Amino acid sequence: MTVTAPKGFRAAGVAAGLKRSGALDLALVVNDGPSSAAAAVFTSNRAKANPILWSQQVIADGAVSAIVLNSGGANCFTGAQGFQTTHATAEGVAEALQISAGDVLVCSTGLIGEQLDRDALLSGVAAAAAGLGPHGDAAARAIMTTDSVSKTVVVEGPGYTIGGMAKGAGMLAPGLATMLVVLTTDADLPAAELDRALRAATRVSFDRLDSDGCMSTNDQVTLMASGASGVTPETDAFTLLLVDACMSLALQLQADAEGASHDIQIHVRGAASEDDAVEVGRSIARNNLFKAAVFGNDPNWGRVLAAIGTTSAAFDPYAVDVSMNGVRVCHAGAPDRPRDDVDLSPRTVILELELHAGDHAAMILTNDLTHDYVHENSAYAS
Amino acid sequence: MTVTAPKGFRAAGVAAGLKRSGALDLALVVNDGPSSAAAAVFTSNRAKANPILWSQQVIADGAVSAIVLNSGGANCFTGAQGFQTTHATAEGVAEALQISAGDVLVCSTGLIGEQLDRDALLSGVAAAAAGLGPHGDAAARAIMTTDSVSKTVVVEGPGYTIGGMAKGAGMLAPGLATMLVVLTTDADLPAAELDRALRAATRVSFDRLDSDGCMSTNDQVTLMASGASGVTPETDAFTLLLVDACMSLALQLQADAEGASHDIQIHVRGAASEDDAVEVGRSIARNNLFKAAVFGNDPNWGRVLAAIGTTSAAFDPYAVDVSMNGVRVCHAGAPDRPRDDVDLSPRTVILELELHAGDHAAMILTNDLTHDYVHENSAYAS
8 A cells, every 4th residue: 555555645656668678668647635734855966957946936834735756867957948848847737737837746767867757757648637546556656766675664653654655776875865755644734743754754764775876866755644533643753753754664675775785784883973873884884895795694893993094083093892793893993703603694784882982873774785786777768 | 127227216116025925026216315205194093003004104204214015914903013014113123224213114014904914014024124125116116015917117317316116006096096106216305305206296196096996004105315416406306207207107006006997087178177177087986886887898987977977176067077988978977979989999998078167187097897996906815
């Protein structure tokens, strides 16, 4: 059910012909209300795709009636023609649903620098609008690119529901990762509360996922509330439930990262601030040498220390403890238990750092660097 | 001849038994004067190896009589025992040559977090001291780790010579790259002038080499001047010659980067400042997706724009021109000539960006991300 699990939402997923394979490539999610409150966060990349430029205007008033998403092309760096395609897509949805184009968010994902087939896209929009129903699963499949599985979530609150779908498998880095995420709820909350909850939830979930350090041009996470449950939860309680939904989707994205053979959890503790903990974690998540070593099941903790030494976080590199899968291999900047004691064969790798510089902590999620990662990303355009 | 090409220098390269293979693994370079002026630059990584901590003290007075370098172990994060090993190495050289240990630089390279075999090291020092001569080539081979070839240079000035050797194949990132470099000259210049020349030369050569974004704990570039030519050049003219020598070595390092199949030159032009140009170039050099695309001969210029959009440099992403191997594939943020016109099959790839934001420029050197890179770095410790 995913995005159609909460009351007040319909969805569709169709094959518009944007993917050469003929697979589903266009999703439409409609909020039938009574509320049309919504919030969205966007990539922090300065190179923003046309649908981002459009959607940032749409969300400004906090009201959204529908969101249309296509795979098969990012519509980024496609000039005026590309922006017109995004605009025409929103207009197509508006016409089919008898709503305002200014209440229609647009998302695109795929190759940068290629024009989308506008006719195919608009035909797909018409077909999706005609096929709307409880089709959250089809919508979730329609936004997949190199994803091997669709990512969905449903969590239940007291009297209301949150549903969600996500796509993302490569170019996963914070701010956000390369992801399109649509979250729906039948809770009744105003746009400002949704915005606060969404920013709080993405900060500790999607923004902590850093598969390959590469930031996309098209990321968008949207939350729409229909109010159809008639329940108005406390924002804090709603936020916790939303964090749960977002973390579930983030872990699904990590588990399906392109070519990965290990899911790495980097737990940084004893930091002087949360920002420091995040910076330290990210420096490891972006270190190709460490990530290649994990691929080879090599507990090369020296590369961890070499990575964190490049940060400006407050700690003494010679006071740091490092554990890998429960074995403390480095204590106070010197060798501790033998590296041969570490078993890196499980898919999940737990890397723990104690900085001894304070009381703050953060977890960063990443993956190893593999032959398959290189292969998939060398062949993406073909 | 390399480091022994200038008058006043002797060198040796011996097998001390630090490498399991039995290959040469210890180099000694001695300055017989009359001058002992020297300068050195070190890694900017806060996680510094024991030989770095030692050498930073030695260079403080601008006088160096000898430098000893070992491969087969980085002596980093090895605690007090590791620092004592570095100290003992310098003492060993001092005793053999009847000089002060405070005039002996020490460099190490290899795996982090493992103790060096001190007895083997000291035996090697004694053997090297006994075998000193015009053996720059053997010294250059003794500092190799995963290098497939030794890197050497000799450039001639008016009445004086600069010689050099370098090692480095992985973990190549600025500040410096993972490199040990020894430059020698028989020019007669005081330490302060050598320091100024060396910093100017490394800034535009080794600091512009960014193979994989990973910064080492052990980097050191040393320049020693014997004054044996009796010639005191203008510092500016000497600096230009030194840049030539450093750039030659940097290009040799790039060409031998672990597992690389393409050498990528990133020319950033039209930047508002040189710092901006460098930041933009580095953002591309560290983008795994772009580098994997180059490995696959895929001119995916969208990934270039997605990378530079993450920088804080002053430019409009929608005003940028991008050319690959002479074909302008992106003009003003929109597609220009077809990507199929780009031939990425040559080893050297020329990526040119025009930011249209000013008059500054910089070149960054990097490599593609390949199966072999992943393989070599997953198996390093074994």
